[in-house]
Amino acid sequence: MNLNYFFTNFAELEVGQHLYWQIGNISIHGQVFLTSWILLGALLVFISLGTKKMENDPKGLQNLLEFLWDYIRDLARTQIGEKVYRDWMPFIGTLFLFVFVSNWGGALIPWRLIKLPSGELGAPTADINTTIALALLVSLSYFYAGLSNKGWRYFEYYVHPTPIMLPFKILEDFTKPLSLSFRLFGNILADELVVSVLVFLVPLVLPIPVMFLGLFTSAIQALIFATLAAYYIGEAVEEHH
């Protein structure tokens, strides 16, 4: 792990170091859970504030939440299709909100000010465990969606235009979660690294445009993740004729 050695010794940057929590004989990355609990707690508080008093004429927060809901519905509907998008909208929306809140929370909140005994707080999506967990959930859900909607006929999808496609379609089942998880992980981690390296080298002005770029990338990554997840589910439930 030469690369790791290089990264971990890069001045103040702490890459690949974790705050380990031991529960019995399993160990987990504490910093990921700490930040995700803070961010998801904020998200839940925000949402319960906005939905506390629902009115027919939306005001303030309710307006924003309705816009968000509409946005997620459009995303789910265009990718999954009119027939079953309702069943999957909460899942797609949760993926979008989780990734978005994690990315933006990681980029906007100055976690660095909080000192941990080991590792540092940051976007939960910059940890490979989180992104693989999300990607595997997506894989499970598109299998479930396909099987529950079409039964065994779901496997027709693998030989759909011609049986020659079979190996490629099987390969796709592995590349889908791989690309989903590594895209998100790589983008968010790279963004954090670029910002921290720039802040370390030039602590004035220069990192600001990069930070804005990071915010942009974060939002786009959330959209990409949710859209692809919806697309995979849509592909699985689509009827071939």
Next chain:
Amino acid sequence: MFVSYLFATEGGLFDINATLPLMAIQVVVLTYLLNSLFFKPVGKVVEKREEFVRSNISEAKKKLAEVEKLEADLQNQLLEARSEAAQIVIEAELESEKLYKEAIELANSEANTSKENARLEIENQTSSAREQLSQQAEALSELIVNRLIHQT
């Protein structure tokens, strides 16, 4: 577990451990939470409003069609009434013209008859006068003749 052998060193970017399943469980729990806190209530309100707007629009469309039908009806009635009125005016004009012509004709014929009568009267009187005159002339001539005869 071979994945963890690959990245066996404590720490590292690709340190995969129990964080993964726990995070997956957390996301599933979050999905249920968000579904009951966010997607269901907001969806209910939004869809209720959409239904409200849709029904309002269709109702308004129905009303508009009704209004248009009524308007067309009224327009028809108006047109009918106008043509009726024009008809009545034309009829009245014709009637009055007819009456006028009749009156003139009547007057003319009356004038003609009275003129004829007068002419006849005049003719009668002339002829009777002439007759009288010739009678008188005859009588007178007889008288003259008689006197001349008696003298001789």
